[in-house]
Amino acid sequence: MEVSFFQAALIGFFYYLSWSPWCTYVGFFTLNRPLVAGFITGIILGHPMEGALIGAGINVIYLGFISAGGAQMGDPSFAGYAGTALAIISNLDVSTAMAISVPLGTIATVLWIAKMTVNSFFVHWADREVEKGNINRVAFINVVPPQILLFVVSFIPATLVVYYGPSAVNGMLSILTDNVLHVFNVIGAMLPALGIAMNLKLIGNSFTMPFFVLGILLAVQFKMDIIIISIIGVVIALTISAMKNSSQSGEGRM
């Protein structure tokens, strides 16, 4: 399909919104995630279900990514918006979309670094205004200059990539054979291991890891839906924490 400049700009605008404060800090936990990014991009391009499916695939890669202390490993949001847009416009399948979105998300990290660096100047501006006694200016400085900066470094690159990217992708696809597409599928099937492993680094330990094996078994052998698996998970988690609790309070009484 063709993308209009207006559609590309709208996707670029939502990418800006996903890093902005305008949907409260929960924007970071919603609009910023590739699942939602894919869904929104899909709506803008007229294919909401495809968009959500592509976003869901991309999101697994970034599942365990944590942004802490100013460090940012890749930009899941950029991968979500730009990756889904290129995939829908160029008619790519989900695993090929996953394979091309990762380099996009990695390159976009420079936008984050640029923002974090330039924002430092605004802190000094706030210092000077408070020194002069203009305490109300802190609200302005905390919001307006950094948001103008963020808009410039996010809206423009995302819009350009979505608008001009498809011709590059199409050029690439025209030289691709079935064998190369198979390679993309294998890459797309491997990348989710990273997102899941990053999350397991945080929550996996010798006590919880057996449940990981059980989860694979339930999905692959018994073909269970994630919903059913998570209900089983809630039951197990409640049982175990109740058992631990009662044994602890039992010791306390003795």
Add this chain to the structure above:
Amino acid sequence: MSNQKLVKSDVIKSWFNWFMFAQSNYNYERLQATAFAHAMLPVIKKLYKEPAEQKAAMQRHLSFFNTEPICGSVIHGVTVAMEEERANGKPITDQAFNGIKTGLMGPLAGIGDTLTQGVITPIMLAICIGITNNNNIAGPIIFILAQFIIMTTISFSMWMNGYKYGRLAVEQIMSGGKINRVIEAASILGTLVMGGLVGRFIPLQFAFTFDLGAGSIFSLQTDLLDKLFPGMIPLVLTLVVLKMVKAGVSPIKLMGILILFGAITGALGIF
């Protein structure tokens, strides 16, 4: 010094400033410093009438600050309560404010990042990605609604508890072990659901087949692995990547390694 009291709407206004703009001016030098001062602005204007006092109060809250914005809200609640006490004559020094803020922001960032980014969001995502993958458009919509309800509730109640109970609230969170029990139970659910995602999203199968002669073909995947443990390859792959993550290989580097490994094995026809 007269009796300076905050009303509930002052505290809510202060919370909302933070809830909106916590990361608005995030920067390498002092991270969330301007956002902290921005959040304190309604409180300071209400408590202090003298311009010199207002200025001093804003200056002490423009110092380096960084925590997890949702759970870290409890620190702001405590700070608001302390400012109120100070305005009513209790001698609280700038160092005391700084000590509380810098002392609490690290531990709460640790707990907060684990809870919001490590447990709640991945579990909600895993479930909603699963719903989406059944061609159900409700997946992303449920995710958005659930995240807004969960995160707003935690942030608001953290802030209000901090304001009401002061440092006691923090001690309860840290030492009572309640939050650790929640994280532990959620980790069990999380690892199980991660396993479910592995099964669904890493559909790697060995492509090897051996011609045994006399028309019979032996496939490594269907004739051996599927009979032992069908999810063996995704399991081993994830565990190897986990080992590398734990060894300190950066995620960006691991992405490159996985793309390269996928390209080679895919081209050779192993998968």
